[in-house]
Amino acid sequence: MSSRLCLHTITTKPWPIETAIDAYAAAGIGGISVWRDALDGRSIPDTGRRIREAGLTIVSYVRGGFFAALEAEGRAAAIDENKRVIDEAAALGAPLVVLVCGAAVGQSLEESRRQIRAGIEAVLPHARERGVKLAIEPLHPMYADTRSAIVTLGQANGLVEAVADDHLGVAVDVYHVWWDPALAAEIARCGDRILAFHVCDWRSPTRDLLNDRGLMGEGCIPIRQIRRLVEKAGFAGFIEVEIFSTEYWAMDQHVFLDRIVDAYKHHV
């Protein structure tokens, strides 16, 4: 019943990845999306093997991007770093890298967007060579200052269509897109370019811009409706739970995991 459920390691941040692997597998969860920091000090291929031996599918590697920078040097460094991220994804056995595209204070959003496109085009050949796809994740407009100049699914679609490479698609995260009046039309426009689907919820009130995401069902996002839209567009992959929450990270993570599985069953 939860075989299409996937967890991001950051969702249970207090756990080392080895604990997460065992706990996810024991809970009948089908997939895992691995954050870079979860691999600190580990052999990447060994960790990938361990995940597969536990019966989990590696869904994505999180995260590349941050292509925008005021100086050419910073942009070149970002391209190098993204190539390393792609190498790590390949070594882990992850088919996908999620891109948080970046934005730089001190230049226009338009300039950041040009730099993002240039960065993506610069790393795509490397991604293809390693057999790894890239997903542009549009972020909520409240992150337009420093995290992502790509703030709507429409922009992500426009970029993917302009670059036109079969190794490039989008990641749809309900937290980032639920407010958008163009959402249904833009999801339909995605078609088979939806490479990832992330869920959590928007709490009212939201007490922190970064780390107060809610468990599915405790907020106002019409998650089921958005899920129907992405599935109607052709998406049949994992449903990834990505929750940043100071409150939940302070809980016993086994109890939290049970609540996630329960929320997935009742609200996704």
Add this chain to the structure above:
Amino acid sequence: MSSRLCLHTITTKPWPIETAIDAYAAAGIGGISVWRDALDGRSIPDTGRRIREAGLTIVSYVRGGFFAALEAEGRAAAIDENKRVIDEAAALGAPLVVLVCGAAVGQSLEESRRQIRAGIEAVLPHARERGVKLAIEPLHPMYADTRSAIVTLGQANGLVEAVADDHLGVAVDVYHVWWDPALAAEIARCGDRILAFHVCDWRSPTRDLLNDRGLMGEGCIPIRQIRRLVEKAGFAGFIEVEIFSTEYWAMDQHVFLDRIVDAYKHHV
């Protein structure tokens, strides 16, 4: 030099409105936008008179709206309340009421949007009768849960065009719209329907969703560029500083006022 500058009373919240009136006038500020709470316990006509006698122009009355509600009773109460707001604006001598349109958790954004339109249409005859215009202020998408289902200038324009009443227009606040890839096109689409223009800045990091707005120039919003766009569209009215800031409210408000005037001169 600052005669087109207008302050919202909430910007200097610690001051009673009488202090604000004297201080704004002494600083050479041309306009004042009055929040409802600033009039608590006062005669509204007397306060209006006092403002005019100080040489200040009353730019807008803030705020009406919040039309969305799960129950019909709540929606009817909102319409009554908005008529009272319009009466107060007329009594004060304010030509404009700014609308924060509202949103209700527990129903879809589409339903909230329908209710908003119905609410606006229900109060417009009253606004016309009192000689008060209404401005729809699209809010930043991070307020879509409870404050406004209208989150883009495109939506506000669509609503204004659909209702088609010369007493209805939009308020453009740089804080709410700066991230929008459609911004330039939507400002041009507004034409002479821009009834108000609000400025402040977006701080990086923003530490609070509500009360951490920045002074112009200390954030990443291209304020001058947006000002040029609204003026190119035909707007020639006051430039209103609306800052909610726990940090600035804790300062000596005379010092803060000097900084506002300075920021207006150098960054707007």
